[in-house]
Amino acid sequence: MSHRSRHGGRHELGQNFLVHRPTIDRIVTLVASTAGPILEIGAGDGALTRPLTGLGRSVTAIEIDEHRVRMLRRRVPRATVVQGDAVTELTALTRSLDRPVVVGNLPYHLTTPILRRLLTERRWQHAVLLTQWEVARKRAGVGGSTMLTAQTTPWFVFELHGRVPAHGFRPVPSVDGGLLSITRRGSPLVDPAHRRRYEAFVRALFTGRGRGLESIVATWTGWSRSTARRALDRARIRSGSLPRDLDPHQWAQLWEVVGTRPDKVAEPGRSRIRVDGGTTVERRRRCRPNDQ
Ligand SMILES: C[S@@+](CC[C@H](N)C(=O)[O-])C[C@H]1O[C@@H](n2cnc3c(N)ncnc32)[C@H](O)[C@@H]1O
Numbered sequence: 001m002s003h004r005s006r007h008g009g010r011h012e013l014g015q016n017f018l019v020h021r022p023t024i025d026r027i028v029t030l031v032a033s034t035a036g037p038i039l040e041i042g043a044g045d046g047a048l049t050r051p052l053t054g055l056g057r058s059v060t061a062i063e064i065d066e067h068r069v070r071m072l073r074r075r076v077p078r079a080t081v082v083q084g085d086a087v088t089e090l091t092a093l094t095r096s097l098d099r100p101v102v103v104g105n106l107p108y109h110l111t112t113p114i115l116r117r118l119l120t121e122r123r124w125q126h127a128v129l130l131t132q133w134e135v136a137r138k139r140a141g142v143g144g145s146t147m148l149t150a151q152t153t154p155w156f157v158f159e160l161h162g163r164v165p166a167h168g169f170r171p172v173p174s175v176d177g178g179l180l181s182i183t184r185r186g187s188p189l190v191d192p193a194h195r196r197r198y199e200a201f202v203r204a205l206f207t208g209r210g211r212g213l214e215s216i217v218a219t220w221t222g223w224s225r226s227t228a229r230r231a232l233d234r235a236r237i238r239s240g241s242l243p244r245d246l247d248p249h250q251w252a253q254l255w256e257v258v259g260t261r262p263d264k265v266a267e268p269g270r271s272r273i274r275v276d277g278g279t280t281v282e283r284r285r286r287c288r289p290n291d292q
Helices: 021-032 049-053 066-075 086-096 108-118 133-139 147-152 192-206 213-221 225-234 248-259
Strands: 038-041 059-063 080-083 101-105 126-132 156-164 177-184 270-274 280-284
Touching (some): 021 049, 021 156, 021 177, 038 049, 038 086, 049 059, 059 066, 059 086, 086 108, 108 126, 108 133, 126 133, 133 156, 133 177, 192 213, 192 248, 213 225, 225 248
Parallel strands (some): 038 059, 038 101, 059 080, 101 126
Antiparallel strands (some): 126 177, 156 177, 270 280
């Protein structure tokens, strides 16, 4: 049974090959401004692999489709092509290459698992990724931050580099693409030792009850509204703001003035609420679906 569409791409592997020359050039230019070995995720027919080898740096490409791997080894002998699953092998690959730069026109169905995996890896410095437009836009915080972006901005800078029309891929997918770069911050905005607690704090505020941050913080901490307001003033957060409105520096400041209070930090998946009589109890909260 053939898995190929009439355009030659295997739908179940997210094979939408990049044919948009301006985007290929833009990706190569972005990568050229970085240094070190390059790891490409999902190399396909080598639309990016070949120009990346032109930068004169080591290029390792991972591709799951054996047929493409054989072809790529013949066509781009200067690249090291590994046959395997990028989701399960990403950790080993980023560790085996010294501080790699990660590049990929990602298979759309694997964007979220690959991003999640990347954002917990410590070894890489820069990533240049082509994803669905909506994902790139959300990650870059355009139109408001999401929970995952707020949880990771103390360590990474996300930048949107433009929209890629659907007709720039073969076969043509149903949505446009977006070019996103992620750079690890030289100086994190939050102490990396607090990462898990900070993530739980962001989750608690994103999923907390209340109309604005003032009431969410008051509910979560058990503080009065005026105490919560003073804490938000110290973090330079305007009245009426929602979690999605905060920039990375405001999140870091809010963590300093509210989140780092040991008596107020909830376990991941729980948040604290105050009940009658002033007793603070913990309650499990559910994450909003789709808030990735
Ligand atoms: C959107 S295409 C990009 C191909 C090529 N880089 C380009 O830009 O034309 C995604 C590629 O990822 C590969 N792929 C899909 N799932 C994968 C996985 N789990 N691990 C590694 N590669 C995968 C597909 O076979 C496909 O070649």
